[in-house]
Amino acid sequence: MSPGMDGLDFSALERQVGDRLLRVQSPLRACLPGGDSGRCAQALANLRNPYAIEDDPGAFHTTGWLGAFDAGHSPVAVAAETPADIAAAVDFARDHGLGLVIKGTGHDYLGRSSAPSALLVWTHRMRDITVHDAFAPAGPGGPGVPAVTVGAGARWLEVYQAAARHGRLVQGGGCTSVGAAGGFTQGGGFGPLSRRYGTAAGNVLEIEVVTASGEILVANAEQHADLFGALRGGGGGTFGVVSKLTMRTHPMPGTIAIVAGAIRAASDGEFRTLVRALTDFLPGLCDDRWGEQVRLSGDNTAGFFMTAADVTEAEARGTWRPFLDWAAARPGAFSADVSVSVIPSGSLWDASAWDEIAPGMACPDDRPDQPPGRFWWATNQDEVSQYLHAYQSRWLPLRLFREAPDTVADALFGASRHWGISLHLNKGLCGASAEAVARDRATAINPAVFDAAALVITGSMQQYAYPGVPGYEPDLALARTGARRVGAAMDVIRALTADSGSYVNETNYFEPSWQQSFWGANYARLAEIKQAYDPANLFRVHHGVLAVGEKGGAEGGANPLL
Numbered sequence: 240m241s242p243g244m245d246g247l248d249f250s251a252l253e254r255q256v257g258d259r260l261l262r263v264q265s266p267l268r269a270c271l272p273g274g275d276s277g278r279c280a281q282a283l284a285n286l287r288n289p290y291a292i293e294d295d296p297g298a299f300h301t302t303g304w305l306g307a308f309d310a311g312h313s314p315v316a317v318a319a320e321t322p323a324d325i326a327a328a329v330d331f332a333r334d335h336g337l338g339l340v341i342k343g344t345g346h347d348y349l350g351r352s353s354a355p356s357a358l359l360v361w362t363h364r365m366r367d368i369t370v371h372d373a374f375a376p377a378g379p380g381g382p383g384v385p386a387v388t389v390g391a392g393a394r395w396l397e398v399y400q401a402a403a404r405h406g407r408l409v410q411g412g413g414c415t416s417v418g419a420a421g422g423f424t425q426g427g428g429f430g431p432l433s434r435r436y437g438t439a440a441g442n443v444l445e446i447e448v449v450t451a452s453g454e455i456l457v458a459n460a461e462q463h464a465d466l467f468g469a470l471r472g473g474g475g476g477t478f479g480v481v482s483k484l485t486m487r488t489h490p491m492p493g494t495i496a497i498v499a500g501a502i503r504a505a506s507d508g509e510f511r512t513l514v515r516a517l518t519d520f521l522p523g524l525c526d527d528r529w530g531e532q533v534r535l536s537g538d539n540t541a542g543f544f545m546t547a548a549d550v551t552e553a554e555a556r557g558t559w560r561p562f563l564d565w566a567a568a569r570p571g572a573f574s575a576d577v578s579v580s581v582i583p584s585g586s587l588w589d590a591s592a593w594d595e596i597a598p599g600m601a602c603p604d605d606r607p608d609q610p611p612g613r614f615w616w617a618t619n620q621d622e623v624s625q626y627l628h629a630y631q632s633r634w635l636p637l638r639l640f641r642e643a644p645d646t647v648a649d650a651l652f653g654a655s656r657h658w659g660i661s662l663h664l665n666k667g668l669c670g671a672s673a674e675a676v677a678r679d680r681a682t683a684i685n686p687a688v689f690d691a692a693a694l695v696i697t698g699s700m701q702q703y704a705y706p707g708v709p710g711y712e713p714d715l716a717l718a719r720t721g722a723r724r725v726g727a728a729m730d731v732i733r734a735l736t737a738d739s740g741s742y743v744n745e746t747n748y749f750e751p752s753w754q755q756s757f758w759g760a761n762y763a764r765l766a767e768i769k770q771a772y773d774p775a776n777l778f779r780v781h782h783g784v785l786a787v788g789e790k791g792g793a794e795g796g797a798n799p800l801l
């Protein structure tokens with residue numbers, strides 16, 4: 240038992256929540272000295288499946304981060320099934336001076352759903368989903384809009400599939416196993432179509448939340464509007480425990496165009512030329528159709544996985560032709576293998592359709608007794624049970640492409656000399672639809688996103704490494720090398736983007752000036768709202784908003800292990 244919980248009598252809490260009070264154990268206990276090797280092998284296999292990780296209150300997607308944390312489970316959890324269960328846990332933690340931590344999926348990169356000395360509220364069982372033809376928030380009333388209400392533990396795949404059965408689309412994330420009502424949406428939340436529909440936060444119509452006082456509130460644009468704003472972009476685990484929320488849905492686009500492949504340059508000099516051509520081309524994709532990623536790698540390759548909604552194959556080819564023709568006209572300098580295709584958007588959340596379109600792309604949850612059709616993307620596999628060496632992000636302003644394209648090209652090329660970087664175009668909202676921007680301006684996310692051409696992300700990790708488990712410890716020498724390279728790459732991007740910021744859900748544990756970086760001018764207001772609803776900072780996560788007057792721990796900026 241952890242300090243603070245040692246010898247504590249949980250019987251009062253047990254009387255309230257019954258057998259939902261759990262004693263949590265490590266999923267890898269069989270791998271510790273004296274353990275059972277067969278069970279250990281089974282546990283290690285489970286930890287390669289994101290849904291198995293989510294089924295276990297003691298397991299996490301990120302197993303640790305060099306110099307930052309080793310993911311550790313809470314010894315005691317409330318496996319909440321109702322808002323009243325959550326309120327009982329909140330009251331118990333507050334009245335006993337205990338820390339409180341919330342885990343939905345455990346996907347957080349920064350370990351914000353792992354706190355070994357805190358009481359855990361585990362929302363995994365709260366996965367009800369209701370699709371509405373017309374939802375009107377409490378209070379304001381009105382005719383209502385098409386929407387979906389999701390329980391705190393629901394994952395995006397479940398929400399997408401439920402909405403798709405009604406011919407509707409929900410603006411969530413790329414990864415199917417990320418939570419829909421937890422940290423993703425409360426931190427902002429970007430998906431491939433964010434330039435058309437905005438962030439997940441911007442689409443939220445109403446939130447049911449348990450506050451630090453144990454009250455169950457319903458917040459929307461009319462009631463508890465301050466809390467409503469903070470819960471949309473102010474960061475997970477900070478303003479209360481969300482028990483459910485309702486988001487607007489959108490008409491399903493007809494088709495999705497996909498541009499995928501790579502262009503390889505023959506030399507460093509030719510790669511610099513290619514990157515410079517990209518700085519001319521990418522601003523042209525700043526509209527409400529294009530999203531996903533361009534990756535610049537140290538082996539002089541530019542990789543593309545780009546998508547666009549309601550764009551025909553001919554239109555997609557037309558958009559990309561000038562750039563691809565430019566590369567094709569220089570066969571000595573570049574070799575290109577880039578394809579353009581179109582899929583019906585109805586296939587997006589159908590694993591069997593993917594088995595036809597791109598075999599191996601959709602990984603089924605093939606454990607016994609799991610619902611059919613549940614899958615995760617093969618491209619997300621390398622993040623399952625990852626030990627992070629470093630991870631950073633930075634919004635790249637569009638205006639720099641216009642004002643100083645050579646400087647941008649130098650920086651992108653220079654960064655790629657240290658470590659590969661990815662430009663996530665859909666996580667920068669340049670060219671986003673006016674409705675999406677209007678909705679997102681009412682959230683707490685850093686306004687730097689609105690002028691951004693992309694969010695530059697880079698990270699380094701090793702997989703299936705578990706701190707404290709003999710034989711499976713992370714390789715720290717490898718970790719230090721990776722962290723130094725990521726740091727060097729992002730120093731180049733930071734120098735270019737001094738006034739920009741970083742996306743709170745995909746960021747550096749050691750982010751300098753994190754308040755400004757994650758929320759910009761919105762931080763001061765967020766601290767006031769925190770003061771109003773949680774003045775004692777019961778809900779406390781690493782680099783999360785704190786009540787006015789408390790600055791918080793590490794300011795960031797230095798990894799002590801480097």
Ligand SMILES: Cc1cc2nc3c(=O)[nH]c(=O)nc-3n(C[C@H](O)[C@H](O)[C@H](O)COP(=O)(O)OP(=O)(O)OC[C@H]3O[C@@H](n4cnc5c(N)ncnc54)[C@H](O)[C@@H]3O)c2cc1C
Nearest residue numbers: 343344345346347351413414418421422423429475476481
């Ligand atoms: C494979 C992968 C792919 C990703 N893809 C994307 C992407 O496409 N776009 C994007 O924007 N982000 C993406 N992310 C980042 C993602 O937004 C964050 O990891 C986010 O923290 C996940 O939220 P969660 O609730 O699922 O995770 P959790 O680890 O369960 O929670 C994250 C944080 O939210 C808090 N929290 C959880 N539930 C609640 C609740 N009910 N009430 C209050 N606080 C709560 C937790 O305490 C913690 O602080 C991805 C992450 C991974 C691992």
